[in-house]
Amino acid sequence: MKKLCFIFLFITITSFSQEIALVKYAGGGDWYANPTSLPNLIKYCNATIHTTLNSKPATVEPSSPNLFSYPFLHMTGHGNVIFSPNDVTNLKKYLQSGGFLHIDDNYGLNQYIRKEIKKIFPNDDLVEIPSSHAIFQKPFVFANGLPKIHEHDGKRPQAFGIFIKNRLVLLYTYECDLGDGWEDPEVNNDPIEVREKALKMGANIINYIFNN
Template sequence: MKKTLLFLLFNVVILTLGAQEIAVLKYKGGGDWYSNPTALPNLIKFCNKHINTKIDEKPRTVEVGNSDIFQYPLVYMTGHGNVFFSDDDAENLYNYLVSGGFLHIDDNYGMEPFITKELKKVFPNATLVELPANHPIFSNAFEFKNGLPKIHEHDGKRPQAFGIFYEGRLILLFTYESDLGDGWEDPEVHNDPEHVRQKALKMGANIVKYAFEN
């Protein structure tokens, strides 16, 4: 086990050194991890144009328990329904995050009760804490003075950004009641006004920039 962990830690240092790639997280439990298929490619195009990234416009898919996750400095997770992490999944995800990886979980509606339960397997002693509006992730590229923007309406709740920290570093971001991914999708999918889509894309660019630089 120690040799495996050292190997994975070595890989994350080497493979993410200067890397600028994003992967979609595939998880078990029956939830639609594949939802919003045009979202991430559109966000990547926006980032490559506006914050000078050089990300492959065709994001890869990586499974929670696969060591390939260590190749990506940022992994994006979304969906509407159930999520399940096996013990091996939880261990792999933990090692990835504490070794320098970053996970953005974007609740596409209905995901919250499942993901919060499964995150306890990954971080038994940590809790999701709400990020204040003055956190750098809301201003590092584009300014969001009020914090996470509201993109898609579901239950009339305010948008909230929660995080898990490790040794002072934000390693996991959970965006709730915002639905950024809907705003990243092609315009005709949700018919969101352009100014709403721009807010979503700009906030997404902030997340990408933060994940790559911290």
């Protein structure tokens, strides 16, 4: 019954409000980094792939029952992350019931977030997502997979995921920094072609959520 209620809630969200949310986590990391990124992604998606996302994203804590009101959660930052036992339980239920979490390493998150993901899925490993996956294919084609937005350590960008019954439910983007590419142009002074790549990849993520 809980799963049916959750599915009905997602149908309602998809049909009417389509609100997405930023995760406010504990541990001291700057969960609030990139304040203009989600609003810009929302604007881009509404204009190019015809979503009807609310212009202002919500903010939600991992243990909140409100988590189940959002089909898409975004999480970013540079520092420490700690998921409490209640956070872990709630996030796992959310993802098992059809929710989606995108974690974007804003440089410095990697060493912390991998341990916290393992708390949620102790029996599953993050796997690298191949460029053939649907998330890289539509509506915009990324033949080489995740685009490189910021250099960081000069490593190649990688997209990792957790799958439940062949459905991607958790996306972790590393050495890429999509969120920086979504920010207002003057924040990072990225060339327009770099910002466009970041926004197109973000649109692919949103498209995947509502169409798979």
